[in-house]
Amino acid sequence: FVERMDVSVKDRHTVCVNVYEKALAGYVKYLGTYVYFDKDGIVVENSSVITRGIPEVTGLKFNHVILHEPLPVENEDIFQKILNMTNLLNKYEIEATKIYFDSMESMTLYFNDVRAIIGDEAQLDEKIMRLSNILPSLEGKSGVLHLETYSDSSKDITFESDRMSEIETNETTGEN
Numbered sequence: 001f002v003e004r005m006d007v008s009v010k011d012r013h014t015v016c017v018n019v020y021e022k023a024l025a026g027y028v029k030y031l032g033t034y035v036y037f038d039k040d041g042i043v044v045e046n047s048s049v050i051t052r053g054i055p056e057v058t059g060l061k062f063n064h065v066i067l068h069e070p071l072p073v074e075n076e077d078i079f080q081k082i083l084n085m086t087n088l089l090n091k092y093e094i095e096a097t098k099i100y101f102d103s104m105e106s107m108t109l110y111f112n113d114v115r116a117i118i119g120d121e122a123q124l125d126e127k128i129m130r131l132s133n134i135l136p137s138l139e140g141k142s143g144v145l146h147l148e149t150y151s152d153s154s155k156d157i158t159f160e161s162d163r164m165s166e167i168e169t170n171e172t173t174g175e176n
Helices: 078-091 124-138 162-173
Strands: 002-011 014-021 024-030 033-038 043-047 056-058 098-101 107-111 114-119 143-146 158-161
Touching: 024 078, 078 098, 078 107, 078 124, 107 124, 114 124, 124 143, 143 162, 158 162
Parallel strands: 024 056, 056 098, 114 143
Antiparallel strands: 002 014, 024 033, 033 043, 098 107, 107 114, 143 158
């Protein structure tokens, strides 16, 4: 994914080429393919292959895709939110498999079997920093990490295990 190249001639035997890579913000699934877009929401590539390290973005509503054109979503500000999130994930060396936006543009991050409900962008840097410290302890677990109510006044973060929910459901229904 090349953004631009600078070419200069050093002398008659030397050419210097600097290649600047285009940063991808995410991809969406569309008609059985993976559509990659950049920080501005411009469709960069339509592929049958998933590129590791690029999160899937779900919850966006669009009805067509045109290569080298912006992804036609209702609110184009969503791409700034995606860029902010991917920059923070990179900063704290966290690799999310999916970023989900609900109808209110509240964010949920997916890490295999752990879902982290982030909520809105309030204190986003602090939430992601705390997430980076918590995720290693959730290795091998399945459930929901609640960060949506995290604020200056409430530093509470809770984890709701899927396994606990299954046990509670079985006890309530009498199933084993």
